[in-house]
Amino acid sequence: MKEEFLLGNGAMALGLLEAGCQIMTSYPGTPSSEILPEVTRFAKAENLNTSIEWSVNEKVAFDNAFAAAVAGKRAACCMKMVGLNVAADSFMSAAYIGNIGGLVIISCDDPGPHSSQTEQDSRMMARFGKVPVLDPGNPEEAREMIKTAFDISEEFQVPVMVRPAIRVCHARQNIKYGSLKSNLTEADFKKEPTRWASTPKFRFLQHKALNEKHVKISEKFNLLTPYNTHNLGNEKTYDLGVVAGGVPAFVIKDLFEEYARNDIPILKLSAPYPFPEKLANEFMNRCKKVIVIEETDTVIEYMLRDKHKTLGRLTGHVPMEGELVPEKIEAVLNKAMKDCNMEPLSADTIVQEAFELVQTLELPIRKPTLCPGCPHRASFYSIRKAMPKAIYTSDIGCYTLGINLGAVDTVLDMGAGITMASGFWNAYIQDDVKKPIVATMGDSTFFHSGTTGLMNAVYNDSRFVLVILDNYITAMTGMQPAITQDRRVDGRKGNLIELETIVKGCGVKYLKVVDPFDTKTMIKTVKDAAEYAYSDDGSIAVIIARHACVIGFKDQAIPESIPVKVTDDCNECGYCHTRFECPGLYQDKENEKTEINQTLCAQCGVCLDICPQGAIVRVQGEKI
Amino acid sequence: MKTVNYVLGGLGGQGILFMTKIFATTALNKGYNILGAETHGMAQRGGSVVSHLRIGDTKSSLIRAGSADFLISMDESEAYRYLPYLKKGGKLFANALVDAFPDKRVAAFLEKMQIESRAMEASKTAMELGSPKSTNLAMIAFYSAFGQGPLSADDLRATVDTISPGSFKEKNLKIFDTCYGVGKKMI
Ligand code: SF4
Ligand code: SF4
Secondary structure (H helix, E strand, O other), X not given: OEEEEEEHHHHHHHHHHHOOOOEEEEOOOOOOOOHXXXXXXXXXXXXXXXXXXXXXXXXXXXXXXXXXXXXXXXXEEEEEHHHXXXXXXXHHHHHHHOOOOOEEEEEEEOOOOOOOOOOOOHHHHHHHOOOOEEOOOOHHHHHHHHHHHHHHHHHHOOOEEEOOEHHHHOEEEEEEEOOOOXXXXXXXXXXOHHHHOOOHHHHHHHHHHHHHHHHHHHHHHHOOOOOEEEOOOOOOOEEEEEEEOHHHHHHHHHHHHHOOOOOOOEEEEOOOEOOOHHHHHHHHHHEEEEEEEOOOOOOXXXXXXXXXXXXXXXXXXXXXXXXXXXXXHHHHHHHHHHHOOOOOOOOOOHHHHHHHHHHHOOOOOOOOOOOOOOHHHHHHHHHHHHOOOOEEEOOOOHHHHHHHHOOOOEOOOOOHHHHHHHHHHHHHHOOOOOOOEEEEEEHHHHHHHHHHHHHHHHHOOOOOEEEEEEXXXXXXXXXXXXXXXXXXXXXXXXXXXXXXXXXXXXXXXXEEEEOOOOHHHHHHHHHHHHHHHHOOOOOOEXXXXXXXXXXXXXXXXXXXXXXXXXXXXXOOOOHHHHHHOOOOEEEOOOOOOEEEOOOOOOOOOHHHHOOOOOOEEEOOOOOO | OOXXXXXXXXXXXXXXXXXXXXXXXXXXXXXXXXXXXXXXXXXXXXXEEEEEEEEOOOOOOOOOOOOEEEEEEOOHHHHHHOHHHEEEXXXXXXXXXXXXXXXXXXXXHHHHOOOEEEEEOHHHHHHHOOXXXXXXXXXXXXXXXXXXXXXXXXXXXXXXXXXXXXXXXXXXXXXXXXXXXXXXXXX
């Protein structure tokens, strides 16, 4: 037996391999990103034959895993919840068609949100797509649930979703495990066009069969302990019961233990769909009121049909947005208990007082920023300098933080940097206005969702400057290699694809490549590109701003350290702080002087060119 | 054992994950169960980082505000930010100027909550010992001097000894011993 203090994503990786998952695909996105690297690590250590790939986007990942499961293998694909939106087209049909080998989709939610655009609840997607869903509450439970998910998926020939929230993915727990074995099931696709390529007539029949499966799965879920269970005691009726699943279920259990409260029963529904109606009714019949506490939406609450008994989001007891952190759950329970004339868990207001005290301290606001030495900062600086009046459409990734430099105006979803640029162009040109627009997008995002928008823009003659920020990597989510790198995640060789080839293949006529660290050249390149794009016989202009990520490839990004200092020529205009905002440059609180923070400064030297006074200079030879 | 809750606070780049690892490995070696919660992704680019660590048989990873036994912070402002997590009678350890800590506005609250606070200039000490990035180790050692909680100074030191790679071992243990000494003198 080995034991490790594993990230929840590591525990799930272990669960996948213990379940004999043979094919694993994913596209990175917080909080899901570490699952695949952990699968890779375990598979390597245990010498397994698992096939692992970072796919170009979530839909690609999904289809890959789906086909493997249709061929009889156990397959999984992992993504963050908004990634499932990208795979939704496939996901919606998958349950109808079904699979042979087990197919598990891990869709990681981000209540908060901490690192996402929405707080959407993947369990809603599961219901929408008629896919059974399991909702783990901590790493150990997630690991075990994945095995259950595979079993159910194979027994009923439907995909099964596991929906861990961020507090599962990024929790850590000590986990014991034994040795792992490869699953040697061979691919064996059995042709059956009426099933695998079914026409609408057969889809109707498949839908009917799926509904019948759901009745059976719901029966199974009535008895699926310890995921679905209650702890009703001998009382005939209870004034209040709690219905919860996933992370909140464990928080509540811990809370009741801490406060030694056993007068309130809990119905745990961590396999909420297809809804275990019988189990729920058993519980409801013995409680006068129930409070539903679930993340992040109202899935269980809507399925509990007795509205008069049910408290939750719809009655204003549970916040409609934000993560249900333990102190919030305590407050929710206290309110529900009071409403039921019960003694609350605590009457102390000291925590509230403490939070108010912290408010009055005016602590430094630590907003996310691009790293010191980040090439994106240099790109955004030059873009804004070259086209100060433009609309800046941007996208999802580290470079969303270009917002701090005033060079990001819009962020919608993966790919919208380009498509929204087209949209703005169309809206303005209708009024005969040639609106300057600069779209920015990272390399990985471009491969994920950029090409369709670019082809559309070329064909329909939208005019704007597109800057592809190529740093060779998917940085925000933890440095996954882009397809421009020849090394795949498991060390095998990849047939790398050149960004230029794809851009040209989309029909782009004007393409320039520039190193953003050279801000002078970059500013000129952007100006030239704009001139071309807005000239009568111009077209969309694309610039690849290419420089390695300073975190992912430190030596390549900064081949020569350039130490810098601020001289007495500095007149404290503040330009470098507001327009460039490198964490390496700061204003000393006491003497109000602009200085270099030598611990943070990456010695990239980019700031040498930006000070209007020329006060930032290279340190020559002398000690700093 | 009753669950013991540690909130660790600091800034990005101060090595909070390594700090968590030292505590967790020590607890693991002692046979305790542990559950923790970390910061990743966009939130990590934010500067303020926090790690929750629960030693004992708990099932949920987040520490509820008002229930932490210990708050150990590698930065003064971050110590204040996470103050609401401490329970009545909890203990606060911060990397701050001994004479100026805690802030006057906070002192009354600490008294009311019977929270004992201890400060040392951990970054400065680490810098002086030639490891500016070892504020994390300095704070662990400082905390351990007060002999509170289920993990003893010897246990923690042993973990630092085994975890530190060869070239860092001597330096790390020196920081540990020095900062342990700083704490000892305050008792
Ligand atoms: S270094 Fe230059 S840009 Fe920055 S505040 Fe001083 S004068 Fe302004
Ligand atoms: S050299 Fe200038 S731009 Fe580069 S990291 Fe240091 S302060 Fe920032």
